[in-house]
Amino acid sequence: MKGLNKTGTEVPEILVLEILSKLPVKSLTRFRCVCKFWSSSFQTPFFINKHHLNNLNNKNLNLLLQRCHGPNGEIHYFSQLSTEKGQNFMVKQNIHLPICEDYLVDPTVHGPCNGILCFDIEFKIGLWNPSTRQFKILPESSIERPPSAESTDFGCLGFGYDSLTDDYKVIRFVTNYFEYEFDGMSYYSHTIAQVDLYSLNCNSWKELPHPGADAWYTFTFHNYINGFYYWAAVGAPGYVILSFDMVNERFSILPLPEFEGNLAQNHWEFLDFKGSLGAIVYPAKGTLKSIHVWVMSGSWTKQYSFESVPEVERPLGFWENGKVFLESSDHELVLFDPSTRELQNLGIDAYPNKMQIIVYVETLVPLNGRSELEELIMRRSPSWRPVDKINRNR
Template structure:
């Protein structure tokens, strides 16, 4: 039976079950297939099918041992087999030794990296690892007398407009005495200002929104969380200064990408001085992870948020005890009751909560460079229009 003899419904049912790489190749078979595969309708139902059938992969970032440059690998979710050792990245991260990415949204990641100082927002790009398509986000231009002291990012989908957005909370210093450049001599005494900037994909532009932060982000760059139209950060209820971390000033700061409104929620009560804390998504719920201890002995507490219409409360789900001779970083979940850790020896380790045992993966990075997330591939494109490619074999 030839492909032209199949009904359209049957063709769709077959194509829905194929990976993105195969679908990209199959666009060359027939013009009708090309039009179908690149249509918003098929892109949407293919993504929904992948989510419902829970057939993801793992996206791993690490640094090359020799060049100390970040690179990405695609792993099998079930076996951790390396499917693609080094994904082709057609933009800037390969030039920098410091790069991270935000939590994936519909197969897209927002990648950012540090180029040099003084930085004016650094470099940002959107990337679909499955299709290889990428888009550099335009630089937010600032006057030469402005120095960006710190910034925090969020990325996700505006569920009302169906548009992708990047939100950036920038703290900057303006040297009013030097209009043509920034003078670092008085850097420590200059007042800081905070500004919230939103990038919208459909307009390919930034804008400053008029809002007041109810709390100030205080988190590691890897701790970038998105869930159901909302981005979240670990934050402090104080003014963002290095001091002031009291009993009640630790909160989660959330930003609704549709309404563009901030809210804050309490974190679990402090049970000690943690050397690292992060907010993550585990089993489609918000989780808060605390790491305690000294070199040679440590423990990790994992809390889950109970999100109701009345209030947000927390339940401690698990404590992990680690004896590895060096401090670990918590990277995220792997299946039911298993979690990835980046050990102080820069090896990707798995903790099995049911067996209360650790598993070696044989995967290494350098300088706590490991970052791994569950990744569901998609056909989502950044292009507004895609011209039909001329192929002699399309009929």
Template sequence: MSLAEYLSYVPDDLIVEILSRLPVKDLMRFRCVCKTWKSIIFDPSFVKKHLERSSKKIHLIITREEVLYDGFDYDYGDAYAIPYSINQLFENPSSDVDEDDYYQLNGYWIIGSCNGLVCLGGYHGEEDTIYEYWVQFWNPATRMKSRKSPRLHVNPCCQGFDPSNSIGFGFLYDDLSAIYKVVSVLSNCRSKKTEVWVYNLGGNCWTNIFSCPNFPILRQNGRLVNGTINWLAIDMSSSHYEERNDIIDPLVIFSVDLQKDTYKYLLLPKGLDQIPDNDQLRIVELRDRLCLYHDRNATHFVVWQMKEFGVEKSWTLLMKVTYNHLQIPYPPDRPLLPFCISENGEVLMLVNNDVLNMTFYNRRNNRVEVIPIPNNNAWWQATNYIPSLVSPFQN
């Protein structure tokens, strides 16, 4: 009996049920078994069913560069985006992934990831010229990538414009409209307003959905938490704003809700102290919770967690540990990066790109384990990612 004859005896519902439990890599191979399987695997209802089953299998897309040392100075090689299983990072952190999974970024950066789609950002421009920004959508599991989006043209209206920091981007899936959206926030120094622009997957233009009082952002990538995109920003509308380095009162978290086309700002933890300047503060998303991290007095590394999004009183001190205890003899020139947290919330994985190490800190027993990053690489960014069959093209 041929395979085709055998499969004809298997009920379609059973085939769908079995296939929906398999990893995307297997499904991409099995699509070649027969036309029926290929049709099933790319059917929108099956893609949705498979995504629902995969939603608990969180991975990371890690942006990394090879570090080259010539005996006198350090240099960096090409930048790659590589998917890692979080379980792999905690259970076998010294292992590497198959080189077939490497994706060379070629000047792009990762804006964010949602439902298995990774949003890549690119820009072009020179000083005192119009800057052009665009995005592409990439599915690492299926290796499909969209065309470039239409350009977002930005006129640098002041000498302080920085093409990599004066404009911010974020990426999310709007459940109400069932549309993947890229949001951009731009501080317009002429109007003294923050402009919020949106591009929809498959659309033909960027749309300015609203403007609001100026909140200059301090970091480029917005953090997706609870259906909103969030940036650390300066509250220039505050009546007590002063351009001083010894206070952090004007800093807020600027939060955009694309379902409602609204914004709000969230206050930082009240317990923040001894922060020398704004550059010490950063935000990150860990296990669907907004976190804030910083150096304190060049002696401690501190991480805060907002346990209930939007509730400022829910800020909780997640860790406050000396560099010495983390087996770091001196404060790193580059800030430590919280990459991920274990499922039970007890172990944080930190990356130290000064010495190319991963540090695992156990909050419960205060233990520390330090492991070299594989292949002498620097790891710059970690983005939550779920392998899926979601198409990067307009449906």
């Protein structure tokens, strides 16, 4: 279908699609009913990629805040924050996902990767596109485990994009537990000897070779950056960074930066620094933090430092113009401007040390899953919090 300009002249289809590719997902969802051509065009890889690139180039950023409340921080949900000027990141709505309910452990969120988030909670893994409001629970793996294994557990996980095949992949390490006897007593040993890889295109799992003969024990900090997933790990070589190439499906090892102190004295976060692997290092204790940013470009270099930032628990992520989101010592969300050293309290609180800032751009990437309504995902007003509802029902 061609469009018409003010003079009644037909506008070429390619120009119409170029204009449409600059619109938000919410508008495109409404426009699907205009005609079959528009509806089908919005689902083509060309239009999806064009739309995503326009959002990246124009820095149309969106913000989600993963947070929780409750006596023990057991009620998990997401707050969508406004990015419009003058609104000071006010909460636009709160989003509650049922996959985060009824578990003793906290859900881990991986991503965003091209606007897609991956949830990892005990034995369940889900993908979520908050722009199209699609959600997909991944199928269980059919990969056989060693017959002598008494039980199986799933450890660290990674999620990323394969640009060669236009595919989204989930990788996880599998721990098998074996029972043995010693002096008439039963014990359990474990080995991390298997690696599973899920492909969204195939909607199935396959097994990959393990990165080494020795077991790897991973820490909590990890991230996907520009085609690779990174974990901090310890194995036979000691403390290293374990990386996984989403295209070639191969592991490699990188060194950690040479920083002051040791891992027990510092906290870490991996970050995407303009397409390169970056790391934020900050003290584990105290509320007067010096925050250091390292970047890997052939070798590690310290990019810059924020010295002696007061009343800070930990950094959460970067925003525009070099500003940094922080969790304050009062466990509130604040924005720090390094150039002026100004701390702006945004008036949003959460349970201690469980906030996570998620900066993403909108995407039309289909998950072939179900709608948020079908998954009972609730979007509510800023005044609503899941903990309030649960307390009333007790």
